[in-house]
Amino acid sequence: MKFPRLGSLPNLTPPAAVAGFILFFALGGTAFVELQRSNFRQPIAFNHAKHVENGVSCTDCHTGVETQAQATLPAIDTCLNCHQTALTSSAEEAKIRSAAAAGKELAWVQVTQLAPHVFFSHRRHVSVAHLACTECHGPIEKSTAPPQRPWRVLTMNACIGCHQQHGVNADCNDCHR
């Protein structure tokens, strides 16, 4: 019986190998950009720092943080709680009321996204473990314009590092199920 040997594989000509090499990294690069979601515009040039300055806390707008898996992006009604009438002369602020008048929601783009095979609960991390938002989201409260990419890129190493540091269960099935 004859077994196929490595030598019997078709020899790649150098140009083909180079083309394959370039293609591999080009595709990889596209996938990375896709994951980072760097090509987007938020509906409003939202200023986190300004809101925090005026005593608005994270949970006032991201209402799901303490009770749900999703932190939630604010619905327009949440904005209108304060912005029903003009607080400033900002054109960006006026966009809230014109969207509300048209009966539309603001199409916020979720900047921090986990891979689809990762299960994460904000409730567990915020209400149970009392983690500060900045631990994962970086100094978002200091940003004056919508960030084009997450302040911190969340990798599995970052998750596991924190879990081990705090002696918390780091079972695979807790996040991958």
Added chain:
Amino acid sequence: MPRWGMVIDLAKCTACQACVVACQTENNVPCVPPEQAARGRIISWISVLPQLEGEYPRLTMRPTPLPCVHCDNPPCIRVCPVGATGINPEGVVRQIFARCIGCRYCTNACPYTRRMFNWYRPEFPGEFTEALNPDVSVRPKGVVEKCTLCHHRLQKARDQARAQNRELAEGDYIPACVEICPAGAMYFGDLDDPNSTVATLARGRRAFRLLEELGTKPKVIYLAQGEWSGGDGQGART
């Protein structure tokens, strides 16, 4: 740390298949067309095996619900070339779907045949797509899947217990199959807690494990059918 285990009383099981259906819906187990199911490509994390005993006309059927038995010494994890499966400190044999390359070594290594391969893109008829459990992933084509003892339920039960500032109590966390069993034939709990229901039942004289001789040390324990219904000689009724 608990060591989760299940006890199934074969004297009580009526083979109603409620556990099978509950598991399918709880864990987003895809439906397989009948012709493919006939080729052995059906996926069901728990099945009720019709074990026949005796010969016609003295024939009895002993229905045996068989989930993954979560061996303490699992043969499946030793053959995985990519570390997609393992056993966690609480004794649950887990499968990381995103890491699985679909080589199916584990499906062959499992003596209980409790690992299933996704031969197709998962399909759910009509309304089922709206009823998928958001706590569990829908596995893609080409990966092996298995019972997780409803791990997501454990996490939710732990969160609830922490929110109420108490320890996890017996009965807080039970898998869907145990919860649904209308005959009350299935018990679930911590085998390491000597006072738990499962540990008490597992010590009884009716208790046995499937393919015990292989040394897999399964944590699903069966109670044999029998007319003997007394205590265990130490005051406890089993």
